[in-house]
Amino acid sequence: MKALDVKNLKVIFPVEGGVVRAVEGIDIEIEQGQCAAIVGESGCGKSVTSLAVMKLLSTPPAVVRVDKLELGGVDIRDLSDKQMQKVRGKDVAMIFQDALTALNPVMSVGKQIDEIFLAHGKENFLDESGSCPNKFQRKKEAKRRTIQALKLVGISDAELRYKAYPHQLSGGMRQRVLIAMAFASNPSLIIADEPTTALDVTIQAQVLDILKDLQKKQNTSLMLITHDLSIVMNMADEIYVMYCGKIVERAKTxxxxxxxxxxxxxxxxxxxxxxxxxxxxxxxxxxxxxxxxxxxxxxxxxxxxxxxxxxxxxxxxxxxxxxxxxxxxxxxxxxxxxxxx
Amino acid sequence: MKASYVIKRILLTVFIFFVVVTLCFFIPRIGVTDPASRYYPVQSAGMSDDVYEAIKEQVRIQYGLNGSTWEQYITYLGKLFSGDLGNSYQSGTPKVIDLIADRLPWTLVLSVSNLLISLVIGIIIGTMAAWKRGRWQDRALLNASTFTTALPAFFIALILSFYLGFEWEIFPAYTDQNMVPNFDWSWKAISTVAYNAALPVFAMAIGGIVSYGQSTRNSVIAVSGDEFILTAKSKGLSNNRVIYGHTLRNALLPIVTQFGMNVSGLIGGSVVIEQIFNWNGMGTLFLTANSNNDYPLMMGIMIFMSAFALVANLLTDFVYCLLDPRVTLGGR
Known part of the structure; x- marks a missing residue:
């Protein structure tokens, strides 16, 4: 089964005196459990592609046209924003480049992960007997799951880190929090937009190891967006090379x-x-x-x-x-x- | 927030207060050789200079103006320390603290309702303008802010007072200082005060609403472009959760600073407006004291206003640090 199937994706931004064709008809297919990398220089349309797949581009100004947009075999092309809220964070999650700006500065990191569990409804909290816990119990359960997710990405003292604010953590630690956040609800696809660009080379390796390890363990599909071919070598099964909004080459790594x-x-x-x-x-x-x-x-x-x-x-x-x-x-x-x- | 920092800030505030008291004491005395001179009786014919000097000394003692300026200053500080602001030169020499306590609620009626109305309506309008960025709602707010910045509150007050007060007689243009002799929290008393306060509060609030609106709008737009808002959306949170939990929570931090600055002006900020509407508050009390050379009353009001402002600033800093975890006052 394909985790992601995109056919003929086009994204246009009307600007003063013309249009910017950011993405010009690209196809992406990612099999379940595989990692596909999209490689290209800054400005070639990689990030726009990822946001378009999440349907997170604000329209207007952006104009998005796509012939086929399927996530795990489910058509999400015509879903409304409200319907997409049920899909985001549950079936598809995203890891952003700079963890310091990608985390809310005035909310503890634990609470920010809790939100994912709490946002996706009471049905995720049913216990064996099928009874629905109340709000307080759900919050407690969300915290337990968050701490578990933090431990999974190798954060020591997870109970302590739960209460930490983003500025109190190191860069590598923050990126791990973002990874924990993405894997929290066990989605079928994770889009990682330059996940290690803001990190030191040594920390990069650690973070990539965690990412790869979790991806294999949870059989998650990964769409890795980067300009750095060296990190792709060990991570990706397939590589898409993008130039000026078009795929110029697609091949097995x-x-x-x-x-x-x-x-x-x-x-x-x-x-x-x-x-x-x-x-x-x-x-x-x-x-x-x-x-x-x-x-x-x-x-x-x-x-x-x-x-x-x-x-x-x-x-x-x-x-x-x-x-x-x-x-x-x-x-x-x-x-x-x-x-x- | 470290305890040592809190203590340091409080000590600094006390020091600033001491400087304010000193300035309040000496500035009115600059250039005036003998502040008691206006209370001396006229030297009648045949009265010897010795006798007249004795009478003058008597007057100086009565008003606490005997001895050198430094001696008076030390006496004043000593009394201030025990909470005594002295007596006014008004007839009956009432205690300054009683006069202030009498007028303070009237000023607070104006300034507190102005502040709350400005804050609440301003935030609502500002959030709406940010939501409708570039549309007519947004442009209207921008134009209004140009307008209110150019027009000072007292000018708006004069226009309102003229049209709504004198011409159309909808609200009182000139309030009765004795509108409610005994305020007893009855519906009648409250509605009378509200009716009389309508124009002055409105005159002040127009600028406040627009100013809070504009700051909220800019702040919300700035935060909406931050990446963590995208993260919040990518987690599948509802629009309400994104706006209230993430956008406004961050966007309102600068508003707290603005609010704190306005709180410190609660007592001293409506002097001119009170005068225009003949409002029976601290502002009119201060101007009366000023024109009567009533030193104890003038000093008392200034000291009270600055003490209030200092405490408000102190509290704002502490509150800010509770709201924004990144602000660790005094380091870790």
Whole structure:
């Protein structure tokens, strides 16, 4: 069963003097228990994609069009905001980038996790006999579950930390709280938007370990959004490479690292530090991401591509599906021979 | 909040109070060689200078103005310490503290109702404007705030008093200082006071409502853009829970500061308005004292007002620290 099935997702922001096409028709499929990573530079539409899947973009200003949006086989495309409230936090949860701003500064972290249990109705609190506990008992039970969730992400003294406010915790600890929050109600899908970007490299590794461990244990599907290919290597089963609101390459992690097909993917891989590498310098992709309001003609990547031909300047290549479900959006991927890095 | 910090703040407040008392004592005496001079009888013909000096000394003793200024200051501090603000120069030399106690409730009627009306309506309007950001409700609030900032409260009071009072005679433009001789909490007494207080309170509250409205609006909009609001929504919380539990809880923190500042002005903030409507409060008492050179009464009122403001500021700081866990006064 697919945990997430998105077909032809488009997000447009009308701005003064034109429109910004943030996401231009992308498809994402994540099997239950799998981890899919969406990789790209800042501004390529990764975060907008994640918010669109949660239906958390405010419309207006955003305009969202999607042909198919299914969560665990359930169609959520036409659900109202009220109906989505029952889905969010229960079937799909989100981990944000900066835990300090993502947590309410004047509410203890424990209370913030409690809210998830309390928001999703009395039916979650039925005991064996089927009788419904009163409000006080529900609060007590929510606290017990919260402390359990905090312990699960390796927070020591969970009873003490329950009462702590976000500013009293370290960065790594706060990120663990966010992870505990996401896994609290055992959702089928978790969207992690740059979950480790705000952390030190050493803490990053710990947090990723916890994330991966919990994901495997609870058989949760994970949609990992990042610009950092090095963390994807150990986490993801499948990788979507995004550029300017379009998927340019989709491949199994091993295939992608073994043999990137798109010049952009190749460029991204060139900018990872590798310990077994003889290379003295990082290979960088020249220039920067074009403005989303004035995207280039033809293939969006052609101004920065070393292998661009005349055709690339005028025609947008289609997302071609190869054997094994691998996809690539490039006219010349068969001809390009990358130098060994 | 550490106990040592609390003690430090209280000691500092006491020190500031001492400075205020000193200033209140000396400033009126600057430039006046002998404050008792206006109470001396006229030197009648044939009266020897020695006798006249003796009479003057008698008057000085009667008003506590004998001895050097420093001696008077020490005496004043000593009496103040035992809670005695001295006697007024008014006929019958009533105790200053009694005069203040008599007028204080009247001023509080105006200022407390003004503050509560401003706060409650302001927060409601501000939240609505933030909700309807960029729509006509929001623009109306912005225009109103330009308007009320440009027009001081006393000007609004004059306009209200002229039209609603003199022209159309809906509310009294000039209140009867003896409107309720014996306030007995009867419906009649309460309604009479409310009827008379309507114009002054309204004149003051217009600015307050708009000011609280504008701050609430800006604060709510700023907090709505914070990421933790997105987190709250991603948890599947209801809209009400997001607004009351997360947005307003954070957005109202700066409002507490504004409220605290207004509380400290509860007694001294309505002097001009009281004068316009002939309201029988602290403001008119102070102006009367001022025009009569009634030093003990002037000092008493100023000291009382500043003591109130100091205590209000102190309490605001402590309350703020209870509301916002990030504020750990005095460090950990």
């Amino acid at each position: 091993k295939d992608l690292f073994h043999k990137p097909l798109h010049p952009y993917t190749h460029g991204l891989l060139g900018s990872i530090a590798r310990i077994d590498d003889e290379c003295k310098r990082f290979v960088q992709i020249p220039s920067s991401l074009p403005s989303p309001m004035h995207k280039p003609s033809g293939c969006y990547f052609h101004p920065r591509c070393a292998y661009a031909t005349e055709r690339c300047q005028t025609e947008m290549p289609p997302l071609e599906t190869l054997e094994g479900g691998r996809c690539v959006r490039c006219w010349n991927y068969k001809e390009i021979r990358y130098d060994k890095q």
